[in-house]
Amino acid sequence: MTAPKPMTKWQASLPEILPLHIRRNVTRGPGGCWLWNRSTSPDGYGWASLNNVTHQAHRLIYTITTGAVAPGLVLDHLCRVRRCVNPAHLEPVTPAENLRRSELTAAGAKKCVKGHELSSYHGQRRCLVCKREYERSRRRGLDWESRQPWSKAKAEA
Structure with missing residues (x-):
């Protein structure tokens, strides 16, 4: 088994509440984004595992750092970067509001x-x-x- 890759200074500066294997897979992006560098879905959202359960990376990191998202709400990427997992760039909104904000849907066009x-x-x-x-x-x-x-x-x- 290979040794885990070392963390950069920036990764080490991320909240310590985040597990090491999560912090190692996030890099700094433009505009303050924290970009997920591991598995992504076909539509561009990151996937991360914790305790043998796979989660959407942005939702997992938001839950760890900020708290659980209320039932019936989704996380809207304010920066419009799907790989971004920065909790400051995420806002819990209703699915209808998320569609209205999106320029990729007819509702947001x-x-x-x-x-x-x-x-x-x-x-x-x-x-x-x-x-x-x-x-x-x-x-x-x-x-x-x-x-x-x-x-x-x-x-x-």
């Missing part, structure tokens, strides 16, 4: 797929530029699909 700003329209967020284009194309009898940026018809033309 600020622009349409063509890059136009979204606006409120009958209680929904819609791209008014694309809506006008769609209505114009319908009046002219044009096929909406052929006008999309991902359309095969557009690529063949």
